[in-house]
Amino acid sequence: MMKLKSNQTRTYDGDGYKKRAACLCFRSESEEEVLLVSSSRHPDRWIVPGGGMEPEEEPSVAAVREVCEEAGVKGTLGRLVGIFENQERKHRTYVYVLIVTEVLEDWEDSVNIGNLGNRARLSQKRTTTTTTTKNQELDKE
Numbered sequence: 761m762m763k764l765k766s767n768q769t770r771t772y773d774g775d776g777y778k779k780r781a782a783c784l785c786f787r788s789e790s791e792e793e794v795l796l797v798s799s800s801r802h803p804d805r806w807i808v809p810g811g812g813m814e815p816e817e818e819p820s821v822a823a824v825r826e827v828c829e830e831a832g833v834k835g836t837l838g839r840l841v842g843i844f845e846n847q848e849r850k851h852r853t854y855v856y857v858l859i860v861t862e863v864l865e866d867w868e869d870s871v872n873i874g875n876l877g878n879r880a881r882l883s884q885k886r887t888t889t890t891t892t893t894k895n896q897e898l899d900k901e
Contacts, residue, residue, distance in 0.1 A: 771813050777850050778849075779812065780851050780852065781813055781855075782827075783856050784808055785827060795833065808855070809831040811826040824858070834862040835861045841856060841857060
């Protein structure tokens with residue numbers, strides 16, 4: 761099932777859950793530092809980059825696309841961590857590991873939103889390191 765929102769198409773699974781994909785973006789394979797971005801909806805919250813899947817898009821492809829759009833990084837996609845369900849918001853999010861290999865100077869959200877300060881980047885001191893559980897902030901966006 762699909763629904764049109766003003767500038768995007770939302771896709772849903774057979775149970776009516778919005779199909780989403782996200783990545784835990786790590787600086788290295790040691791997985792000690794994770795990249796977080798500030799929520800556009802709640803700028804005081806840090807989240808993992810992710811978002812809705814497009815029609816006919818595979819979860820792994822959506823995860824890589826969303827990371828590039830929201831965090832301005834590219835990398836090597838790793839394992840599927842799991843599929844996380846938010847029953848309150850009716851989301852199902854496929855979460856993958858991504859090892860960052862490239863940090864972009866300009867990326868989609870930096871241009872569209874126009875606020876570079878709301879993105880924690882691996883090359884800056886604002887990079888956020890966290891030891892919280894990996895699925896704690898997934899569906900706050």
